[in-house]
Amino acid sequence: MTLTRKIQLLVDVPSDQKNEMWEKLYRYQNRCFRAANLIASHLYVQEMIKDFFYLTEEIQYKLADEKKDEMGMFNRSKTGTTARMVFDRFKGEIPTDILGSLNNTIQSTFSKNKTDYWQGTKSLRNYKKDIPLPLPVKCISKMRYDEEIKAFCFNMFAIPVKTYLGKDYTDKRVIMERLLKKEIKLCTSQIQLKDRKIFWLAVFEFEKEEHFLKPEIIAEASLSLEHPIVAKANNVRINIGSKEEFLYRRLSIQASQKRTQESIAYARSGKGAKRKQKALYKTENLESGYVSNRLHLYSRKLIDFCIQQKAGTLILKNQEDKIGIAKENEFVLRNWNYYELQTKIRYKAEKAGIELIIG
Numbered sequence: 001m002t003l004t005r006k007i008q009l010l011v012d013v014p015s016d017q018k019n020e021m022w023e024k025l026y027r028y029q030n031r032c033f034r035a036a037n038l039i040a041s042h043l044y045v046q047e048m049i050k051d052f053f054y055l056t057e058e059i060q061y062k063l064a065d066e067k068k069d070e071m072g073m074f075n076r077s078k079t080g081t082t083a084r085m086v087f088d089r090f091k092g093e094i095p096t097d098i099l100g101s102l103n104n105t106i107q108s109t110f111s112k113n114k115t116d117y118w119q120g121t122k123s124l125r126n127y128k129k130d131i132p133l134p135l136p137v138k139c140i141s142k143m144r145y146d147e148e149i150k151a152f153c154f155n156m157f158a159i160p161v162k163t164y165l166g167k168d169y170t171d172k173r174v175i176m177e178r179l180l181k182k183e184i185k186l187c188t189s190q191i192q193l194k195d196r197k198i199f200w201l202a203v204f205e206f207e208k209e210e211h212f213l214k215p216e217i218i219a220e221a222s223l224s225l226e227h228p229i230v231a232k233a234n235n236v237r238i239n240i241g242s243k244e245e246f247l248y249r250r251l252s253i254q255a256s257q258k259r260t261q262e263s264i265a266y267a268r269s270g271k272g273a274k275r276k277q278k279a280l281y282k283t284e285n286l287e288s289g290y291v292s293n294r295l296h297l298y299s300r301k302l303i304d305f306c307i308q309q310k311a312g313t314l315i316l317k318n319q320e321d322k323i324g325i326a327k328e329n330e331f332v333l334r335n336w337n338y339y340e341l342q343t344k345i346r347y348k349a350e351k352a353g354i355e356l357i358i359g
Contacts, residue, residue, distance in 0.1 A: 004201055005175060011160070012160040022196070025193060026193065028157070038085065041124070083103045101134035113125070130193070133193075151165075179204065187204065211352060219314045227240065229341075233311045250291065253283070256283065299344040313357065316357070
């Protein structure tokens, strides 16, 4: 299984060299942005070339290497066509390892959606300027823990960086320690640049948790408005969360944001819109952060309950009906998160080795 953690990184170089490092990272991001759109465009043309031209019956057409298939029309492998195209165009401006990883990711994404492209039910994906940078494992070196600064340090694209975990209430520090001990494996990750901050979307590979579960013991759970999760197993019933706890706090945050928006017109100016909207920026991600935290907690408690009852099978009952009701009720759809909670339950159940059945 793979696990992704978002970890903030700080450039660990003297102050007079930081601008140079940031310039390098933003240049890499720009080249990834351009390369991603070029790769997607070339893949689309390759797949749709029959529709672009009126071919005669004598013309043979196959997206394959001519050396391996007599009907092939490429002078190299299909994957190599787009890889070589971006390598030649951005040679010397960005490491080829980044472009190679980007090419594989976009080819995989395109393959999943090409049927929709061909049927006209989906448009070709457009990659934006803030695209995350692929970070292959070979681009990471000198991973270590520095006792003096109490941080994990390593080189990324030959740029020295260190982790900033802050008040880590999650398992990030434990995971990094296990990585250094080689108990888990690091996979190709991503680097996200946002507001002059660097976030490492680290992907770790690890074995599934081992619990003495019995497949014949079935736990049943349902998602509702009164209680986020109601679960039952072995004649034991629990309610996880409550409407007052989850919904009241969420509506309180929304009301606070609305009051702040209404008061912006009367705020003291001085530096334009940025000065007036300063209070609003502070609450920008408050609601989404609260919701994500609660849903993680609810799903974790459900899986812990299943492990405690040794239930190897978990059934989520009547979820299609619940989601249908939520879509009809604008209030429920806006303030409840059935699908997101269901996604978190699925992931944690797989990690614990519990079979999930959605009814």
